[in-house]
Amino acid sequence: MLSVKHHSVAYGQSTIIEDLNLDVGKNEIVAVVGRNGMGKTTLMKSLVGMTPSKSGEVSLDGIDLSNLKSFQRVRAGVGFVPQGRMIFPTLTVRENIETGLAAVGEKKVPEDLYKLFPVLKEMQNRRGGNLSGGQQQQLAIARALATRPKVLLLDEPTEGIQPNIIKDIARTLRRIRDERGLSILVSEQVLSFVMDAADRILVIEKGVIVHEENREEADQDKIASYLAV
Amino acid sequence: MFDGYTSSELMSIFAMQGFAGLSLFSVFVLMALGLAIIFGQMGVINMAHGEFMILGAYTTYLTSGFFQLYLPGLFGGYFFVAMILAFLICSALGALVEWLMIRHLYHRPLDTLLATWGLSLIMQQAYRSIFGAREVGVDLPEWMMGAFSVTDLVELPINGLFVMIIALSTAVAVYLLMYRSGYGKKVRAVVQNRPMAEAVGVNSAGIDRATFALGSGIAGIAGAAFTMIGSTGPSSGQAYIVDTFLVVVFGGAQSLIGTIVSAFGISQAQSTMEFFLSGSMAKVLTLLVVVGILMLRPEGLMALKVRR
Ligand SMILES: Nc1ncnc2c1ncn2[C@@H]1O[C@H](COP(=O)(O)OP(=O)(O)OP(=O)(O)O)[C@@H](O)[C@H]1O
Ligand SMILES: [Mg+2]
Numbered sequence: 001m002l003s004v005k006h007h008s009v010a011y012g013q014s015t016i017i018e019d020l021n022l023d024v025g026k027n028e029i030v031a032v033v034g035r036n037g038m039g040k041t042t043l044m045k046s047l048v049g050m051t052p053s054k055s056g057e058v059s060l061d062g063i064d065l066s067n068l069k070s071f072q073r074v075r076a077g078v079g080f081v082p083q084g085r086m087i088f089p090t091l092t093v094r095e096n097i098e099t100g101l102a103a104v105g106e107k108k109v110p111e112d113l114y115k116l117f118p119v120l121k122e123m124q125n126r127r128g129g130n131l132s133g134g135q136q137q138q139l140a141i142a143r144a145l146a147t148r149p150k151v152l153l154l155d156e157p158t159e160g161i162q163p164n165i166i167k168d169i170a171r172t173l174r175r176i177r178d179e180r181g182l183s184i185l186v187s188e189q190v191l192s193f194v195m196d197a198a199d200r201i202l203v204i205e206k207g208v209i210v211h212e213e214n215r216e217e218a219d220q221d222k223i224a225s226y227l228a229v
Numbered sequence: 230m231f232d233g234y235t236s237s238e239l240m241s242i243f244a245m246q247g248f249a250g251l252s253l254f255s256v257f258v259l260m261a262l263g264l265a266i267i268f269g270q271m272g273v274i275n276m277a278h279g280e281f282m283i284l285g286a287y288t289t290y291l292t293s294g295f296f297q298l299y300l301p302g303l304f305g306g307y308f309f310v311a312m313i314l315a316f317l318i319c320s321a322l323g324a325l326v327e328w329l330m331i332r333h334l335y336h337r338p339l340d341t342l343l344a345t346w347g348l349s350l351i352m353q354q355a356y357r358s359i360f361g362a363r364e365v366g367v368d369l370p371e372w373m374m375g376a377f378s379v380t381d382l383v384e385l386p387i388n389g390l391f392v393m394i395i396a397l398s399t400a401v402a403v404y405l406l407m408y409r410s411g412y413g414k415k416v417r418a419v420v421q422n423r424p425m426a427e428a429v430g431v432n433s434a435g436i437d438r439a440t441f442a443l444g445s446g447i448a449g450i451a452g453a454a455f456t457m458i459g460s461t462g463p464s465s466g467q468a469y470i471v472d473t474f475l476v477v478v479f480g481g482a483q484s485l486i487g488t489i490v491s492a493f494g495i496s497q498a499q500s501t502m503e504f505f506l507s508g509s510m511a512k513v514l515t516l517l518v519v520v521g522i523l524m525l526r527p528e529g530l531m532a533l534k535v536r537r
Contacts, residue, residue, distance in 0.1 A: 103430020
């Protein structure tokens with residue numbers, strides 16, 4: 001599925017991601033965990049093409065994405081839910097979803113998206129900017145799903161979300177994976193969320209993957225120690 | 230400044246100057262619409278916008294000449310053909326200019342200003358070489374001449390009314406395009422967050438080209454309308470560009486209604502005051518009021534409020 005090889009990203013002189021390798025299998029949910037400033041956002045943005053990569057190769061189902069612009073990567077099957085959600089605040093909920101639909105040449109919001117997020121159907125004529133944080137997160141996921149991705153990238157989806165909703169997001173991700181058969185790469189700092197949602201856990205530190213475990217045999221204390229400040 | 234006029238004379242003066250202001254308003258609206266959608270989306274101030282308008286005016290001039298020579302029977306309808314031609318020619322040139330020049334300068338606003346200013350000089354010189362330095366005018370078709378007399382003292386010219394209808398219809402069309410079409414949704418997404426719009430699959434470079442073409446095309450319509458109320462010279466666009474900037478900034482660059490209200494206010498103020506004061510004094514007063522209001526509302530008259 002998604003395959004990242006010898007991937008490096010730099011802002012000017014400072015290299016943030018160095019020779020990173022990772023694979024996300026079909027139908028797999030992989031979590032990248034790491035403390036603030038360890039390069040999670042940089043990794044995600046570079047995978048969707050918002051930030052240029054310095055070297056390496058990113059491919060999806062054997063298709064090389066490295067030289068594509070971000071809108072082309074999206075059309076090739078990369079869905080992106082950014083940190084901070086970044087929905088379009090003055091567009092209505094429906095219009096927000098429709099911007100994603102346009103990428104695959106569709107016009108009407110498919111019912112299955114509203115079934116996944118009923119609250120978005122209720123609020124479809126409200127401006128995105130007037131939704132609560134949790135609702136905006138659902139909207140951002142719906143907008144990304146509207147592009148019919150093969151792999152969904154989510155950058156810290158639990159940031160700024162009430163603790164009781166965090167479990168819902170984990171459940172939603174698993175449901176999306178099961179229903180749509182896509183792969184998910186999610187970056188996180190909240191260990192409980194990761195233990196709920198992921199099949200495999202990678203720890204990133206200063207732009208390098210330093211630890212990797214399957215969820216079943218994961219040593220929570222060890223991962224927690226990487227996340228401790 | 231009102232000494233020596235009777236009150237009924239004053240009323241008529243206000244009405245007639247108000248109407249003269251409405252013709253000016255129409256041209257302002259059309260000019261400002263084009264400038265504002267380009268500025269709103271790309272942050273590019275197109276200094277050659279006035280020259281695009283003049284291109285539309287010359288297109289209308291040529292079309293009217295063509296009809297007079299070859300299709301005199303259809304002369305009454307030449308304006309509609311001219312308007313469509315003006316739109317098409319100006320938007321084609323706009324797309325070309327965006328592709329050749331503007332897209333390479335998006336991250337350098339100052340350079341864009343210089344480059345489009347250079348372009349405006351080139352276009353003016355081209356007009357001078359092709360059409361000569363003298364102003365040219367078009368003949369109005371029969372049905373556009375004359376005026377409605379409202380009272381003995383107040384007469385409203387038909388060509389002015391007609392130009393106003395064009396301006397308002399164009400504004401409605403732009404509104405529908407921006408708020409009811411797929412293209413408009415993409416434009417609004419790009420305006421709000423360009424990298425994010427790209428990351429949901431919007432080809433923002435393509436949207437930029439389309440918007441530049443659209444804005445330039447509307448300037449062409451402005452030029453066609455302009456021929457109905459004034460004559461066209463190589464540098465006639467210069468007289469309008471500064472006022473148009475004023476309208477856009479005052480209205481708030483992202484707001485269509487703001488642009489229209491601000492065009493209305495500024496054109497009415499100028500035209501009414503010009504009757505009593507000198508033209509430059511009217512400009513100074515208008516400018517003072519605009520600056521004052523902008524100090525209170527830096528985002529313009531009608532900025533949209535939402536949580537970001
Ligand atoms: N645009 C930028 N220019 C220069 N340096 C940057 C830029 N964006 C991020 N950085 C730096 O890159 C490093 C990694 O940042 P990044 O945002 O990827 O971390 P993160 O793991 O997502 O952190 P957080 O958990 O706070 O979101 C940080 O040291 C940061 O200062
Ligand atoms: Mg981050």
